[in-house]
Amino acid sequence: MKQISLAAQAHGRPHVGVMLMVALALATINRTPPADARIIRLEVLSVQSPTFGGLSFGTVGTYEKIFARAYGEVDPSDRRNSLITDIDLAPRNSSGMVEYSADVHIMKPVDMSKGNQRIFYDVVNRGNKGHGAFNEVGGNNPTTAEDAGTGLLMRRGYTLVFSGWEDEGSCLLEIIVPLPGCLSCATPTGARLSRARSLKLSSTTPPALISN
Numbered sequence: 745m746k747q748i749s750l751a752a753q754a755h756g757r758p759h760v761g762v763m764l765m766v767a768l769a770l771a772t773i774n775r776t777p778p779a780d781a782r783i784i785r786l787e788v789l790s791v792q793s794p795t796f797g798g799l800s801f802g803t804v805g806t807y808e809k810i811f812a813r814a815y816g817e818v819d820p821s822d823r824r825n826s827l828i829t830d831i832d833l834a835p836r837n838s839s840g841m842v843e844y845s846a847d848v849h850i851m852k853p854v855d856m857s858k859g860n861q862r863i864f865y866d867v868v869n870r871g872n873k874g875h876g877a878f879n880e881v882g883g884n885n886p887t888t889a890e891d892a893g894t895g896l897l898m899r900r901g902y903t904l905v906f907s908g909w910e911d912e913g914s915c916l917l918e919i920i921v922p923l924p925g926c927l928s929c930a931t932p933t934g935a936r937l938s939r940a941r942s943l944k945l946s947s948t949t950p951p952a953l954i955s956n
Contacts, residue, residue: 785815786848794854797889801898804858809887810850814907817841833924846919847908849873851886853901860901871916873906884916 793808800806820831820842834842853859866874876882881893897904908917 799889830924847917849906852903864902
């Protein structure tokens with residue numbers, strides 16, 4: 745595993761350069777000042793180069809796949825974070841921040857100079873990637889030539905980025921958050937409720953029991 749500090753130099757290290765680009769993109773999506781919420785570390789877990797069985801996508805060439813984990817922190821005293829349930833009860837680090845981590849998957853041209861220099865950020869649905877709507881074939885771990893489908897996004901040179909934001913279980917992109925008042929608990933206990941709300945219709949469903 746390779747850990748990358750955001751202070752690392754990207755020169756001559758393509759994986760570092762891409763990870764820094766992704767960190768900046770995630771920070772932009774978050775839209776909160778760096779002092780209040782930020783990605784502090786990226787850890788590369790695996791690299792498959794080339795992926796898609798070595799299939800070449802026109803002038804863009806072959807792609808590689810990077811699986812990583814992003815580590816971040818949020819300020820529990822910031823009023824904008826008060827909507828996070830029980831954040832005031834979460835354990836804090838030495839800086840008074842609440843830490844979390846999330847899966848980050850990246851598929852990019854092996855030769856970045858042949859790409860279009862744009863990120864296609866996929867907001868995953870319950871941990872599942874949605875790029876299949878564009879390539880006609882999806883899956884959470886595309887590896888073979890068949891997994892590329894039509895290869896539309898790759899032929900156009902996009903760098904595909906996916907990150908977890910829910911806890912949906914293994915084999916899916918997920919986020920890991922601390923349990924309130926517990927520094928060492930591995931899994932939550934007790935009942936979990938889920939409620940869906942339609943902003944357009946201004947309606948809310950009754951709570952549904954997910955697990956007990």
